[in-house]
Amino acid sequence: MTNEQVLDNLNVVVDKRLEGLSEMDQEIHQALSAKGFEVPNLTPEGRKQVQELTQLEIPVGNSASILRPAPGRDFRKALELYQETMDRLKNAGKKGSKKGSSAADGSSSKMQHLRGKRPIIIIPKGMKPPLTMLNAFEFFGNRKYLARDKVLALKRAGKQTSPPSTTFRHALDARNGKGTVEFELMDNPKNKLGHDMKEWDRVVCVVSLGAAWQFKDWPQGFNNPVDLFGRTKGVFFSMEGDKIPAELQKWRVQQFKLHRDKRGMDSVVWASFWKNMEEFMAVKKRELLPDNE
Numbered sequence: 001m002t003n004e005q006v007l008d009n010l011n012v013v014v015d016k017r018l019e020g021l022s023e024m025d026q027e028i029h030q031a032l033s034a035k036g037f038e039v040p041n042l043t044p045e046g047r048k049q050v051q052e053l054t055q056l057e058i059p060v061g062n063s064a065s066i067l068r069p070a071p072g073r074d075f076r077k078a079l080e081l082y083q084e085t086m087d088r089l090k091n092a093g094k095k096g097s098k099k100g101s102s103a104a105d106g107s108s109s110k111m112q113h114l115r116g117k118r119p120i121i122i123i124p125k126g127m128k129p130p131l132t133m134l135n136a137f138e139f140f141g142n143r144k145y146l147a148r149d150k151v152l153a154l155k156r157a158g159k160q161t162s163p164p165s166t167t168f169r170h171a172l173d174a175r176n177g178k179g180t181v182e183f184e185l186m187d188n189p190k191n192k193l194g195h196d197m198k199e200w201d202r203v204v205c206v207v208s209l210g211a212a213w214q215f216k217d218w219p220q221g222f223n224n225p226v227d228l229f230g231r232t233k234g235v236f237f238s239m240e241g242d243k244i245p246a247e248l249q250k251w252r253v254q255q256f257k258l259h260r261d262k263r264g265m266d267s268v269v270w271a272s273f274w275k276n277m278e279e280f281m282a283v284k285k286r287e288l289l290p291d292n293e
Contacts, residue, residue: 205277
């Protein structure tokens with residue numbers, strides 16, 4: 001059976017299958033069909049030219065011959081090198097696994113003092129940051145952003161007489177455990193935590209100003225951007241359209257933009273923050289999450 005006959009038989013089968021399809025499916029099949037693009041049979045003159053060209057071809061190799069080594073040579077050395085490399089990687093993996101396991105156990109044991117403690121979110125001071133102690137509780141705890149001037153207006157009107165709360169409870173996503181975690185907000189960690197490094201270990205998030213002087217007086221390990229944002233979750237909140245500090249671009253800090261007018265977007269930013277915050281804690285500060293084992 002020739003190739004042409006095989007293709008004709010296939011076309012017959014396809015045509016029969018098309019009969020049971022919907023009109024749209026038939027149109028799709030027709031659009032994808034090769035009909036109209038058939039290669040015409042070669043004329044006797046064309047066939048003769050092809051034969052002449054074929055006779056002039058000089059075969060230099062095929063898929064099998066190019067893998068044959070030159071006389072007196074083979075691939076034994078390459079196979080030996082490959083095996084040696086794989087053996088080294090395998091042994092290194094076993095050693096690394098043991099070291100990693102012991103390191104993880106050691107790290108976990110060092111953080112046992114965090115169990116039952118409140119994780120801390122450090123808020124910046126000042127009048128310019130979108131989030132300060134004036135409105136941090138409303139955003140982190142109630143997923144609602146209140147601008148500084150609005151909070152002050154409420155105070156002047158006597159509608160907000162008590163100071164903003166510094167603690168709130170957050171319900172965890174089911175993927176990161178069950179239950180709630182009580183967080184603590186503060187903007188003066190140097191005074192509240194002093195030089196007690198076990199207390200500083202409770203810091204899980206730092207809301208950055210975008211300037212290194214914000215944490216220059218903090219203890220070692222927390223007083224430079226590289227160390228600080230390697231052990232805590234660094235975030236930066238700005239209003240839509242605000243200029244981002246150039247210094248911030250070099251740090252491991254996640255940026256969040258608050259809309260100036262659309263308060264319905266606050267919950268979207270809030271959800272994004274907590275998704276990333278919980279994922280960070282699940283990896284870096286697992287001891288501060290509920291133990292559901």
